[in-house]
Amino acid sequence: MVTKIDHIGVAVKNLEESLKFYRETLGLDLQGVEIVEEQKVKVAFLPIGDTEIELLESTDPDGPIAKYIDKKGEGVQHIAYRVDDIEMAIADMLSKGVKMIDEKPRYGAGGAKIAFCHPKSTNGVLVELCQRD
Numbered sequence: 001m002v003t004k005i006d007h008i009g010v011a012v013k014n015l016e017e018s019l020k021f022y023r024e025t026l027g028l029d030l031q032g033v034e035i036v037e038e039q040k041v042k043v044a045f046l047p048i049g050d051t052e053i054e055l056l057e058s059t060d061p062d063g064p065i066a067k068y069i070d071k072k073g074e075g076v077q078h079i080a081y082r083v084d085d086i087e088m089a090i091a092d093m094l095s096k097g098v099k100m101i102d103e104k105p106r107y108g109a110g111g112a113k114i115a116f117c118h119p120k121s122t123n124g125v126l127v128e129l130c131q132r133d
Contacts, residue, residue, distance in 0.1 A: 001089055002081045006112075006130040007045075007054045011065050011077040015044055015057040022046050022053060036109050041065050043109040054080075054109065078116070080128035086113045089129045093117060105131070 012018040015033070022028045023046075031045040031052070040063030044055040056077060058066035068077055083089040086105045093100055101116040108114035108130065117127040 001083055001092060003084060004082045005051050006080040006082040006128075006132070007052045008076060009054045009056055009078040009080065009128070010075065011056050011068050011072075012074050013057070013069060015042055015055055018055050018057075019044060022055070028053065034109050035059060036107070038107055039064065039109075041109075045110065078126040078128050080114070080130040083129050083131055086115060086129055086131035089131075090115050093129070098122070 010018075019030065023030060028046040028048055031047050033042065033044045035042050037059075040058060040060040042057045042059050044057075046053040046055070056065045058064075058069070060066065065077065090100060090103060090105070094103065098121040099118040101118050102114070105113040105115050108128075110132070113131040113133075115129045117129070119126050
């Protein structure tokens with residue numbers, strides 16, 4: 001079902017400031033920046049090997065990333081796993097008793113179809129399932 005780690009999502013307060021570390025210190029290239037209105041987030045993509053780092057800055061003080069930072073601070077917010085068929089992956093998770101935040105796919109950054117598994121079912125890690133066509 002899972003084919004690889006698609007990306008690691010990192011919650012940041014200031015995207016431009018955070019990019020300095022990833023670009024200047026680590027030497028990663030910025031592939032692009034996108035605003036995902038549905039999730040109230042501005043996302044920067046930094047490929048590394050066959051995966052990427054996804055920096056997430058909230059565009060709204062009540063957005064999920066802002067709430068995450070208020071509660072836990074900046075840092076790794078989720079790990080996304082690539083799947084071939086998101087609907088089948090969701091059904092499989094549900095059949096195995098995994099609590100899902102999303103029981104239907106939704107739009108994610110980079111045109112992906114995504115669904116989140118609830119951290120209560122994944123040992124405290126916010127797991128994203130991600131299908132890219």
